[in-house]
Amino acid sequence: MGVQSLAVACGALALCLALTTATNPGFVVRITQAGLDYANQQGIAILEKELAQLKLPDISGDSRVLRVGKVHYELSRLRLRDFHLPYSRITPIPNVGLQVSISNAFAELDGDWRVKFYFVSRDHGFFNLKVENVYMKITLRLGSDTAGKPTISTSDCSARISKVRLLLSGKFGWLYNLFHSVIESKLRKSLESKLCDNVAKSVQNELQTYIQTLPVTARIDDKTGIDYSLVAPPRTTAQSLDADLKGEFYSLDHRSTVPFSPLPLAFPSDHDRMVYFGASSYFFNTAGIAYHKAGALVFEITEAMIPKDAGFKLDTSVFSAFIPQLEEMYPNMTMKFRLSAPTAPFLTIGPGGISFQPTVDAQAYAILPNSSLAPLFLLSLTGNVSAVINVRSGRIVGSVDVGRIRLSLKDSAVGTFKVRMMQSLMNILTSSTLLPRLNARLDEGFPLPLLDRIQLSNILVKYHENFLLLGADVHFQPRG
Numbered sequence: 001m002g003v004q005s006l007a008v009a010c011g012a013l014a015l016c017l018a019l020t021t022a023t024n025p026g027f028v029v030r031i032t033q034a035g036l037d038y039a040n041q042q043g044i045a046i047l048e049k050e051l052a053q054l055k056l057p058d059i060s061g062d063s064r065v066l067r068v069g070k071v072h073y074e075l076s077r078l079r080l081r082d083f084h085l086p087y088s089r090i091t092p093i094p095n096v097g098l099q100v101s102i103s104n105a106f107a108e109l110d111g112d113w114r115v116k117f118y119f120v121s122r123d124h125g126f127f128n129l130k131v132e133n134v135y136m137k138i139t140l141r142l143g144s145d146t147a148g149k150p151t152i153s154t155s156d157c158s159a160r161i162s163k164v165r166l167l168l169s170g171k172f173g174w175l176y177n178l179f180h181s182v183i184e185s186k187l188r189k190s191l192e193s194k195l196c197d198n199v200a201k202s203v204q205n206e207l208q209t210y211i212q213t214l215p216v217t218a219r220i221d222d223k224t225g226i227d228y229s230l231v232a233p234p235r236t237t238a239q240s241l242d243a244d245l246k247g248e249f250y251s252l253d254h255r256s257t258v259p260f261s262p263l264p265l266a267f268p269s270d271h272d273r274m275v276y277f278g279a280s281s282y283f284f285n286t287a288g289i290a291y292h293k294a295g296a297l298v299f300e301i302t303e304a305m306i307p308k309d310a311g312f313k314l315d316t317s318v319f320s321a322f323i324p325q326l327e328e329m330y331p332n333m334t335m336k337f338r339l340s341a342p343t344a345p346f347l348t349i350g351p352g353g354i355s356f357q358p359t360v361d362a363q364a365y366a367i368l369p370n371s372s373l374a375p376l377f378l379l380s381l382t383g384n385v386s387a388v389i390n391v392r393s394g395r396i397v398g399s400v401d402v403g404r405i406r407l408s409l410k411d412s413a414v415g416t417f418k419v420r421m422m423q424s425l426m427n428i429l430t431s432s433t434l435l436p437r438l439n440a441r442l443d444e445g446f447p448l449p450l451l452d453r454i455q456l457s458n459i460l461v462k463y464h465e466n467f468l469l470l471g472a473d474v475h476f477q478p479r480g
């Protein structure tokens with residue numbers, strides 16, 4: 001695009017702002033045609049029930065009937081018996097929204113009729129109307145509100161009924177003709193307009209309320225939350241409905257701007273699951289920042305945590321094997337380690353999986369007889385962490401394993417010593433205390449952005465450049 005045409009394109013200030021502030025999402029939710037088909041099944045069942053409750057106003061009027069003259073007619077107590085929507089489909093229309101097409105729907109309606117003619121004669125009875133070949137086309141527009149919650153509304157609706165069949169009780173032949181010619185068409189028009197009114201109302205009252213159950217801020221624990229607000233209105237392509245979410249963890253007490261931006265997610269064209277979640281490396285790395293900011297990345301290893309079968313105690317007599325001077329300075333004293341992350345951990349995601357080399361500071365203390373702590377030495381621990389991610393009960397769960405831990409000495413109050421000798425001991429120490437507790441937390445997982453009463457099954461986990469792709473089928477649990 002040339003400078004001039006860019007200037008023209010940016011003529012509308014709003015567009016310019018939209019272009020310059022566009023941010024990549026940290027988390028993407030994609031609903032495929034399979035997902036829309038499932039949504040269609042569930043939605044249509046609800047719409048059938050709604051339409052069966054549809055109320056039509058009474059109809060009355062005057063008409064001239066051959067050899068009878070002026071006839072006043074009234075239709076009242078119009079009741080829909082049922083409404084069947086056997087054929088329907090929801091398809092995404094690129095850049096427009098979702099189109100719901102309903103064809104060959106049918107319904108049955110009944111009510112009372114009453115006529116007055118020759119000014120004095122009256123008659124009344126009961127009628128039944130079979131409505132067939134009902135076609136509807138509804139366009140749903142998706143958006144997002146100021147809180148970043150999704151919105152949905154009917155932007156277009158048309159309804160056409162191409163066949164009605166009237167059955168009525170009565171003794172006059174002309175009555176049937178009157179109803180057939182005049183009243184059938186009035187009933188048809190009345191029903192056609194009511195159908196769209198009713199759909200718009202259902203979308204507003206049911207669907208909009210339902211999709212607003214998206215938890216745009218998910219509180220995880222007393223320290224952190226996840227921001228799942230929409231960064232733009234949901235997008236439709238020919239194959240899917242995509243929602244771009246912020247996908248950012250934050251510290252409840254100290255929310256701050258993240259010092260890096262999400263990279264674009266090159267979503268694959270997978271489409272056999274109903275829904276796909278793209279969780280970017282940004283998403284996971286903001287978790288590291290949030291927990292670091294919240295002061296949660298601190299862990300103490302105490303003597304009480306050492307498993308009985310570990311074969312050693314956490315005391316200076318064990319460590320004096322590596323640091324002989326400990327024996328003299330702090331003889332026979334219990335020790336403890338305080339582990340902390342000097343910086344927020346940072347991981348990368350690629351087709352090969354998650355790679356992660358966190359650095360942890362481990363400060364060793366001797367516990368003096370009067371319970372105060374004597375700092376001994378400060379180690380820096382690093383190692384390759386492998387992570388396995390899964391989805392369970394609507395949550396991203398994981399577990400990690402650490403390869404060989406490498407040590408370096410950062411500081412010492414007890415003189416120098418060779419840290420390499422301590423490597424095995426530190427490996428056992430961390431893998432028997434920190435790792436099981438960390439994995440227990442990761443196993444509780446973190447909530448996915450799911451609407452109310454949605455359960456996931458048939459989980460698929462794949463690694464792509466910069467993001468993790470989670471695929472699933474959906475089951476909607478009706479209320480009650």
Ligand SMILES: *[C@@H]1O[C@H](CO)[C@@H](O)[C@H](O)[C@H]1NC(C)=O
Nearest residue numbers: 315317327330331332333334
């Ligand atoms: C270390 O302490 C234990 C019990 O607290 C005691 O039995 C042992 O004799 C002590 N060893 C030394 C070398 O002081």
Ligand SMILES: *[C@@H]1O[C@H](CO)[C@@H](O)[C@H](O)[C@H]1NC(C)=O
Nearest residue numbers: 367368369370371372373374
């Ligand atoms: C504990 O004992 C050490 C050395 O014996 C001493 O330096 C320190 O002040 C004591 N701390 C307290 C709180 O009594």
Ligand SMILES: *[C@@H]1O[C@H](CO)[C@@H](O)[C@H](O)[C@H]1NC(C)=O
Nearest residue numbers: 357382383384403404405406
């Ligand atoms: C981690 O893995 C990389 C590549 O596999 C290797 O070069 C590096 O030495 C490993 N780091 C540690 C601390 O084991």
